[in-house]
Amino acid sequence: MPREIAVYGILLPTLLPLFVLSLLLQAGADWLLGKLGVYEKVWHPALFRWCLLAVIFGGLALPLYR
Template sequence: MPREIAFYGALMPGLLPVFVGCLLLMVLLDLLLSRIGLYRHVWHASLFRLALFVCLFGGAGLLLVR
C-alpha cells in the first residue's frame, strides 16, 4: 500500500480513502441498525457507534497492509 497518494498535485495519506469509505459504510450501518432497533438494547449508543467505526476502520486498514 502506498504511503501517500497524489490527488491533483496534493499529497494525502494512503489511508484517507479507506477512512472515507469506512465512514460511508458506517453511515449505512447506522441507518440499518437504527431501523432494526438495536440501539434500544445498547447502553450508550454513541460509544457503540464509535466502537463499530473503530472495528471497521481497523479491519480495513489491516487488510490493506498485506
C-alpha cells in the same frame, strides 16, 4: 499498496480515503441498525456507534499495513 495517493499533485495518506469510506459504511450500518432496533438493546448507543466506526476503519486499514 502505496502509502500515499497523488491527487492533482498533492500526496494524501492512504488512510484518509479509507477513513472517509469507513465513515460512509458506518453511516449505512448506523441507519440499518437503527431501523432494526439494535440501539434500543445496547447500553450506550453513542459508544456503540464509535466502536463500530473503529472496527470498520480497523478492518479496512489492517490489510494495508500487514
